[in-house]
Amino acid sequence: MVEVILSEPLRRLREIDAQLAALPAQAPDEETTQDAAVLWWQREAALNELRGTPPSPHARSQTPVMTNRNTVSGASALDLFADLEPAVDTSFATTTRIQLDETSWIEHVPGWLTGSAHLFDQLLTEAPWEQRYRMMFGRRFQEPRLTAEYPDIAGAPQELLHTVADTLSNHFDVPYRKLWMNLYRDHRGSTGWHGDLIGKVQEVSTVPVLSLGATRRFLIRPAEGGASVSLILASGDLVVMGGRAQRDWRHSVPKQNTPAGPRISVNFAPDLD
Numbered sequence: 346m347v348e349v350i351l352s353e354p355l356r357r358l359r360e361i362d363a364q365l366a367a368l369p370a371q372a373p374d375e376e377t378t379q380d381a382a383v384l385w386w387q388r389e390a391a392l393n394e395l396r397g398t399p400p401s402p403h404a405r406s407q408t409p410v411m412t413n414r415n416t417v418s419g420a421s422a423l424d425l426f427a428d429l430e431p432a433v434d435t436s437f438a439t440t441t442r443i444q445l446d447e448t449s450w451i452e453h454v455p456g457w458l459t460g461s462a463h464l465f466d467q468l469l470t471e472a473p474w475e476q477r478y479r480m481m482f483g484r485r486f487q488e489p490r491l492t493a494e495y496p497d498i499a500g501a502p503q504e505l506l507h508t509v510a511d512t513l514s515n516h517f518d519v520p521y522r523k524l525w526m527n528l529y530r531d532h533r534g535s536t537g538w539h540g541d542l543i544g545k546v547q548e549v550s551t552v553p554v555l556s557l558g559a560t561r562r563f564l565i566r567p568a569e570g571g572a573s574v575s576l577i578l579a580s581g582d583l584v585v586m587g588g589r590a591q592r593d594w595r596h597s598v599p600k601q602n603t604p605a606g607p608r609i610s611v612n613f614a615p616d617l618d
C-alpha cells in the first residue's frame with residue numbers, strides 16, 4: 346500500500362486537475378468556459394504557491410479568455426496558460442516524490458513546462474508520426490495511438506526539445522540522447538500496462554515523460570498486479586519513473602469515457618548501447 350502525503354497546495358492542485366480532466370475537451374457553452382477559466386487560475390495559483398513564487402506577471406496581465414479551438418491542434422482548448430512563452434522550471438520546485446516501494450519511485454512535477462502549447466503544436470505538425478501494429482494471437486492489431494521518435498535529440502528540429510533534454514540531463518544526471526513520443530488522438534487513445542525497454546537493460550533507470558495537450562490519467566501498479574497509483578497529468582507536467590520502476594512496476598494511460606482532445610507524451614532515454 347503506497348501512502349502519499351500531500352502538502353496543502355499539492356492536494357488542491359490534484360483536486361483542480363481532477364476537475365479539469367472531467368471537463369469536455371472543447372468548451373461547449375459559456376458556463377463551462379467560465380468554470381474552466383476559474384480552474385486554470387486556481388491551478389496557476391496553486392503552482393505558484395508550490396514554487397514559492399508570486400503569480401507571474403504574464404498570468405496577472407493575461408485576461409482569461411477561453412480559446413475554443415476546433416482543429417486537431419486544439420490540444421489545450423481549456424488551457425489558458427499553455428499559450429505563454431515557453432519556459433522550463435530549472436528548479437523543479439513543484440516536485441512531489443511518491444515512494445512506490447523500497448527501490449522504486451515516481452515523481453510528478455506539475456507545470457514544469459510553461460507555454461506548452463507551442464511545443465505541442467510544433468510536434469503535432471512536424472514529428473514523423475506513424476501508425477504501428479502489433480501481432481497478437483495470430484492477428485494484427487492497430488495500436489490505439491500514433492508514435493514518433495527522434496533517435497538523436499540533437500537532430501530534432503524543435504529547439505525547445507534540446508533545452509528540455511539538457512535540463513533533464515542536468516537535473517537527473519543522466520545523458521538523455523533519444524526520445525519517443527505518443528500521440529493520443531482523443532480520449533480513446535491509450536497505452537496498456539507495460540514497463541519500458543530500458544528496464545530490460547538497466548536494473549535502475551530514470552525515465553522522464555513530458556505531457557503536452559489534453560489532461561489524462563497516468564497509472565502505475567506493481568508488475569505482479571495490485572492497486573495502482575493514479576496521477577492526473579496536465580499539459581506541461583512532467584512525470585518521472587525511477588529506481589526499479591521499469592522492472593518491478595507497470596504503467597499505463599487508460600482510455601476514458603470523458604471526451605478529451607489530443608495529448609502528446611514525450612519520453613526521454615539515454616543511449617542504451
Ligand SMILES: O=C(O)CCC(=O)C(=O)O
Pocket residue numbers: 527536541554563596597598609610612
Ligand atoms: O503517455 C504516457 O504518459 C506514457 C507513455 C509510455 O508509457 C510509453 O510510451 O512507454
